[in-house]
Every structure is written in structure tokens, then in C-alpha cells.
Amino acid sequence: MKLQQATRYAIWAVIELASRPNEQIRAQELAQAYQISQNHLVRILHALTRANIVSSARGPGGGFSFCGNAKRLTLYDIICLFETKWPNEEGQNLQTGNALANELGRVLHEVDRITSATLRSVTVHTIINNARRSSGSHPLSDALSKAS
Amino acid sequence: MTRPVNGPRDAAAPLESCAERPNVTVSDAEATDLAEIIDLDARIVGYTRADFWRDLFRQRATSATLCVLVAKSSGKIVGYAVGEVRSWPVRAPICGWLYAIGVQKEHRQQKVATALMTELISRFTKNGVGAIRTMIDIDDHLLMSFLRSFGMTAGPFVELEMRVSQP
Numbered sequence: 168m169k170l171q172q173a174t175r176y177a178i179w180a181v182i183e184l185a186s187r188p189n190e191q192i193r194a195q196e197l198a199q200a201y202q203i204s205q206n207h208l209v210r211i212l213h214a215l216t217r218a219n220i221v222s223s224a225r226g227p228g229g230g231f232s233f234c235g236n237a238k239r240l241t242l243y244d245i246i247c248l249f250e251t252k253w254p255n256e257e258g259q260n261l262q263t264g265n266a267l268a269n270e271l272g273r274v275l276h277e278v279d280r281i282t283s284a285t286l287r288s289v290t291v292h293t294i295i296n297n298a299r300r301s302s303g304s305h306p307l308s309d310a311l312s313k314a315s
Numbered sequence: 316m317t318r319p320v321n322g323p324r325d326a327a328a329p330l331e332s333c334a335e336r337p338n339v340t341v342s343d344a345e346a347t348d349l350a351e352i353i354d355l356d357a358r359i360v361g362y363t364r365a366d367f368w369r370d371l372f373r374q375r376a377t378s379a380t381l382c383v384l385v386a387k388s389s390g391k392i393v394g395y396a397v398g399e400v401r402s403w404p405v406r407a408p409i410c411g412w413l414y415a416i417g418v419q420k421e422h423r424q425q426k427v428a429t430a431l432m433t434e435l436i437s438r439f440t441k442n443g444v445g446a447i448r449t450m451i452d453i454d455d456h457l458l459m460s461f462l463r464s465f466g467m468t469a470g471p472f473v474e475l476e477m478r479v480s481q482p
Contacts, residue, residue: 288459
């Protein structure tokens with residue numbers, strides 16, 4: 168799946184901010200951490216602010232912080248903010264009445280549906296937790312150790 | 316195979332959060348629970364599947380690894396989970412299959428599904444299982460999200476199907 172640069176930056180920023188709750192993080196710090204353009208990142212952070220996913224505070228000690236619900240916010244939600252032509256419904260565009268084109272459209276729609284289901288079911292919280300798990304023990308034993 | 320549940324979407328939370336609730340317990344279903352489970356299941360999925368549950372209870376008598384778990388609150392069943400350790404006809408090691416998980420609407424967001432899932436994982440690992448699989452509705456994003464919060468991801472198999480005409 169190919170995402171625009173702005174979309175990738177937005178996902179990185181949201182996950183980074185959500186993984187550090189109660190912290191005000193400056194755009195400069197985020198830009199340096201991911202080695203991306205600060206000006207571009209600021210525009211993205213403002214778009215996330217307008218969407219009530221991120222909040223900003225001015226002045227010394229100010230910065231950006233995550234203010235959404237990490238257990239509810241999915242990758243799909245973030246992507247839809249920045250990808251104006253996504254889902255592109257490419258499959259539906261091929262429904263021309265030609266049997267071969269229709270079949271190709273059906274296959275592309277199948278791909279879109281799987282992609283959509285995946286993105287709609289992965290929350291920011293899950294990304295953060297899975298990243299922590301992958302740097303630790305086996306998922307099963309990790310889940311159980313959390314329970315003990 | 317797994318059926319809809321609007322369970323909590325948060326990550327594998329400590330079981331003690333449920334164990335601390337004096338009125339919620341997770342245990343093996345008893346034969347006398349069958350009717351109540353069928354009734355609860357019908358309310359969750361919107362249709363009755365009595366045969367499915369009767370078959371499960373029958374199979375449980377001969378299967379050492381088929382688990383039918385119930386979560387009870389004040390003596391009433393508010394959730395269930397079904398799973399089994401079994402082989403699969405493709406080249407893959409034996410794994411734990413999650414067949415069904417459901418929680419009564421009024422008891423969602425209370426980590427009941429988390430407690431059921433955690434207990435099921437515990438049963439699977441005691442049987443030497445190294446992986447858990449399930450099959451869910453592609454449009455059931457909430458259940459998919461709940462299972463992903465436990466660390467489940469897309470596996471190496473894809474479900475395929477086709478329509479066939481009746482003879």
C-alpha cells in the first residue's frame with residue numbers, strides 16, 4: 168500500500184505522541200527523531216489538531232500532545248484525513264460492463280476490502296503495545312504474564 | 316468461526332482487573348448452562364444457533380481440549396468463549412483455535428471478554444500450543460480490533476470460498 172508522505176508523517180507523529188502521554192513534545196524534536204522536514208511536520212500537526220487528535224500549547228514547555236482516544240483511533244481514521252483519494256475504489260471504476268474489466272475490478276475490490284478491514288481494526292494503542300511486545304517476549308507468554 | 320462481540324478494544328489487560336470484581340468469574344460451562352448460553356448467544360448474534368451449541372457440548376464430552384468457558388456475574392452468564400486445540404489439514408503445527416467469543420451488551424467495556432480470552436490462552440498454552448488462530452467476519456472491525464489488541468495479526472492462511480449450485 169502506497170501512502171503519501173504527509174500520511175506517513177501523520178501516523179508517525181500520532182503514534183509517537185500517543186506513546187508519550189502527558190508530555191508536550193516540540194515539533195523540532197519529532198522532526199529530528201524521524202529525520203523529516205520540520206515545516207512539513209508542523210503543517211501536519213496543525214491538521215491533526217483541527218481533527219482533535221493532537222493538541223498544542225504555546226510558550227516555554229509547550230509543544231504538541233496526543234488528546235485522542237488511542238484505544239479507538241485507528242490507522243484508517245488517520246489515513247482518511249490525509250489521503251483524499253483513498254479508498255480509491257479503483258475496482259469500482261473498472262466496472263464498465265466488459266466482463267474482463269468487471270472481473271479485474273472484483274479482484275481489486277477484494278484487495279481494497281482486506282486493506283480497509285486491516286486498517287480499521289488496528290488502533291494506535293495496539294500499534295504501541297505490539298511494538299513493546301515485539302521488543303520483549305513471545306506474545307502468548309507476554310499476554311499471560313500481564314495476567315499474572 | 317468467531318462470532319461478533321463488541322468487547323473492549325484495549326490491550327490484554329490484567330486478569331486481576333476482572334478477578335477483583337467479586338461478581339464476575341470465568342469457569343468451564345456446566346451442562347446446565349446450555350440453555351442460558353443459547354439464549355445469550357441469540358441475543359448477541361441476533362439469531363438462534365441451538366444446534367451449534369448442542370454439538371459443542373456433545374463434542375466436549377469426547378475432546379480433552381475443547382473449552383467452553385462462561386463468565387458469570389451474580390450467577391448469570393454474561394459472556395462465553397469457545398476454543399480447542401486441534402490439528403489442521405494444511406501443513407501447520409497444532410494450534411489453539413478460537414471458535415467463538417461473546418459478551419452481553421450490558422457487560423461490555425468491563426473487560427469480560429479480556430478475562431475470557433486470557434483464560435482461553437492459558438488453557439491453550441498448558442496444552443503446549445504455540446499459536447492461536449481464528450476466523451472472523453471481515454467487516455467485524457470491533458472484534459478484529461479486540462483480538463489485535465492481544466497481539467493477533469493476519470496469519471499465513473487466507474480463507475477462500477465459492478458458491479455452488481444445488482443438484
